[in-house]
Amino acid sequence: MRVTRRIMRRRFALLLLCLVLVVALLVVRLAYLQIWRAPWLQQQAAALHRRSIPVRGVRGTIFDREGDTLVYTASAPSVIAIPAQVKDKEGTAQALAGILKMPEDRVLTLLRKRTLMVYIAPGGRRISDAQVNAIRSLNLPGIYITEEGKRAYPFGALAAQVLGITGSDNQGITGVEKEYDNVLSGQPGYIEFMANARGERMPGSGEQFVPPTDGEDIQLTIDGQIQQFVEREIERAVAEYNPDHVTAIVEDPKTGAILAMANYPSFDPAHWQDYPQQTYNRNLAIWQTFEPGSTFKIVTLSTALEENKVRLDDRFYDPGYYEVAGHRIKCWKVGGHGSQSFLNVVENSCNPGFIALGERLGKEALFSYIKKFGFGSKTGIDLPGEGNGILFRLSKVGPLELATTAFGQGVSVTPIQQVMAMGAIANGGLLMEPYVVADFRNHDTGQVTYVRQPTVVRRVVSAQTAAQVRQALESVVARGTGRNAYLPGYRVAGKTGTAQVAKNGRYEAGHYIVSFIGMAPANDPKLVAYVAIDHPRPKSGVVFGGVIAAPIVGRILGDSLHYLGVPASNTGIPRKRSWNEPAQVEVPNFVGLTIGDAQREAVESGAPLRTQVTGTGKYVVWQAPQAGSLVDESSTVRLYLGNQPPARDTLDG
Numbered sequence: 001m002r003v004t005r006r007i008m009r010r011r012f013a014l015l016l017l018c019l020v021l022v023v024a025l026l027v028v029r030l031a032y033l034q035i036w037r038a039p040w041l042q043q044q045a046a047a048l049h050r051r052s053i054p055v056r057g058v059r060g061t062i063f064d065r066e067g068d069t070l071v072y073t074a075s076a077p078s079v080i081a082i083p084a085q086v087k088d089k090e091g092t093a094q095a096l097a098g099i100l101k102m103p104e105d106r107v108l109t110l111l112r113k114r115t116l117m118v119y120i121a122p123g124g125r126r127i128s129d130a131q132v133n134a135i136r137s138l139n140l141p142g143i144y145i146t147e148e149g150k151r152a153y154p155f156g157a158l159a160a161q162v163l164g165i166t167g168s169d170n171q172g173i174t175g176v177e178k179e180y181d182n183v184l185s186g187q188p189g190y191i192e193f194m195a196n197a198r199g200e201r202m203p204g205s206g207e208q209f210v211p212p213t214d215g216e217d218i219q220l221t222i223d224g225q226i227q228q229f230v231e232r233e234i235e236r237a238v239a240e241y242n243p244d245h246v247t248a249i250v251e252d253p254k255t256g257a258i259l260a261m262a263n264y265p266s267f268d269p270a271h272w273q274d275y276p277q278q279t280y281n282r283n284l285a286i287w288q289t290f291e292p293g294s295t296f297k298i299v300t301l302s303t304a305l306e307e308n309k310v311r312l313d314d315r316f317y318d319p320g321y322y323e324v325a326g327h328r329i330k331c332w333k334v335g336g337h338g339s340q341s342f343l344n345v346v347e348n349s350c351n352p353g354f355i356a357l358g359e360r361l362g363k364e365a366l367f368s369y370i371k372k373f374g375f376g377s378k379t380g381i382d383l384p385g386e387g388n389g390i391l392f393r394l395s396k397v398g399p400l401e402l403a404t405t406a407f408g409q410g411v412s413v414t415p416i417q418q419v420m421a422m423g424a425i426a427n428g429g430l431l432m433e434p435y436v437v438a439d440f441r442n443h444d445t446g447q448v449t450y451v452r453q454p455t456v457v458r459r460v461v462s463a464q465t466a467a468q469v470r471q472a473l474e475s476v477v478a479r480g481t482g483r484n485a486y487l488p489g490y491r492v493a494g495k496t497g498t499a500q501v502a503k504n505g506r507y508e509a510g511h512y513i514v515s516f517i518g519m520a521p522a523n524d525p526k527l528v529a530y531v532a533i534d535h536p537r538p539k540s541g542v543v544f545g546g547v548i549a550a551p552i553v554g555r556i557l558g559d560s561l562h563y564l565g566v567p568a569s570n571t572g573i574p575r576k577r578s579w580n581e582p583a584q585v586e587v588p589n590f591v592g593l594t595i596g597d598a599q600r601e602a603v604e605s606g607a608p609l610r611t612q613v614t615g616t617g618k619y620v621v622w623q624a625p626q627a628g629s630l631v632d633e634s635s636t637v638r639l640y641l642g643n644q645p646p647a648r649d650t651l652d653g
Helices: 003-038 038-049 089-100 104-111 129-138 175-179 183-184 224-241 267-273 277-281 293-306 342-348 351-361 363-370 397-407 415-426 463-479 550-564 595-604
Strands: 050-055 069-083 143-152 189-193 207-210 217-220 245-250 259-263 313-319 321-324 329-330 338-340 428-431 438-439 450-451 456-461 493-503 504-520 527-534 585-586 608-615 620-623 630-632 636-642
Touching: 038 217, 069 089, 069 438, 089 104, 089 129, 129 143, 143 267, 175 183, 175 636, 224 245, 224 259, 224 527, 224 550, 245 415, 245 550, 293 351, 293 363, 293 397, 293 463, 293 493, 293 504, 313 351, 321 351, 321 397, 329 351, 329 397, 329 463, 338 342, 342 351, 342 463, 351 363, 351 397, 363 397, 415 428, 415 504, 415 527, 463 493, 463 504, 463 630, 493 550, 504 550, 527 550, 550 620, 595 620, 595 636
Parallel strands: 608 636
Antiparallel strands: 050 189, 069 143, 189 207, 217 438, 245 259, 245 527, 313 338, 321 329, 428 456, 438 450, 493 504, 504 527, 585 630, 620 636
16 A cells, blocks of 8 residues: 555654653553652662660569559660661670670671671660660660560569569560460550661661550458468478479469469579570479379269268268279278268278279269369460360270279379369369469559459359258368378368378389378358478378378468458368377467567477477567467477567457
């Protein structure tokens, strides 16, 4: 086709129109970017140049039930570097090394890192005020001081495994510190500045400080004074029996609140790195599982009473053994207890009697109640690392397994499970969920932001059955194997336990866990206390829960009830004395006397008593047992000292 002049003009006009459209589109795009998208583009450009240094808030304080500080964060400055801003790396490393007492080559290696920010560690973490002033006086480019927190413990190792520990970045690792890390840690802030692509600070850009949000404070259910009673008794047990482990728990059965929880071995949380991992990383009170022994008989007794399979005045004959599936299971007493009531079976902790109860119940009923009491599953306590325990599968339970389970052998439980099961009996048959945190509080204002309410898990047995069990367990303490837990003036109910320890499928000779679980006052329990001692080595060679663990629980309950102001009562079951037991004497009133006068009165009173002094000061401000209590001859009275004498006519000791 021949291209004419007219066609050429049309093509030129079309090309020109296309160019105009392209230019128009470019103008519109440019206007869009310069006007409508300008703020967003400026933000993106600024983001490329913006750098920030994190600033942590203060980690929340942890208080005990009475408001005493157990853990707080002490301010501790640390040194950080922006390597791109450090021009003279060798000179800066030399200056910092001398102040921080670090090898110069280590500091230089950190300053040469290709990273935005680096801590000068370890010497530059949590440094002293003198070191801070020395570094600031040098005005080193690229070197900054930021605040970090260091956890401090006014009461030392008290409740260490409940509180837990924090790591180098102030993060919770174990215990309450880990379980409530998001509550305690708060929100970090930062220091922001502008830098070029090489990380160098832009001249005249200034900086912005965004403050952090402090973590919330936490108030525990742990009572510092009761915790001290418990840890004192653990120390005493360790000194006397040289065990492998000891665990103790005190609970308020009405709410499920844990008032004390301690273990041996323990550790100093301020220096936790100096201890074996299993010591600071395992809270034996909720983690350890073992065969409970006779303390588990509380479950069998409760089930039999609830299911109307026995009455406490029914008779049972114990020849010293019980035949089950071709196996002869012996009673701990050679020759047996002969004819006795089932109340005597409980008092004497007679295995054949409990095997008979297990057979009357059958495996379906017994294991149903075992699970109702919370065994075989976690209690839900607000601490990390809780164990489940181990139960027989129902399909695997034969006559022998039913028999051993009925008296606490062959099943595996945790200490906290046993405490909560006993708490259900103390609480009229209601199983509670245990907890250690009572509330959260604003760190700056102290305002309460959250309150934990007691949680009922389920009803396990009727209130009537629970009352019958409490009565039977009070008789155990007054007349049976638990007599060493008896407290004059307080009605104690409880149960002993002596369990063999299995290893590699066989029971180890001479290896026992002895325990005692008790509540008081028996008619209206305010406290449940439990102690388990793994592999005690008494000088006498006698290894029974009633001999070793029962008196420990008795002392914990007695001191705690007196501290809480629970009134004494003489309406309980009188204590049955053995023929070879020492006579009892009345404790004099030492409160208000000087320590010298108190010790002199102890001698001149004619009561053969020993005194044990605790604390410092000139005057006796408190004593345990209290004045007027009946105790065995040669018993020890603990005298607590202070600087001011209380009025003797207003205190009963």
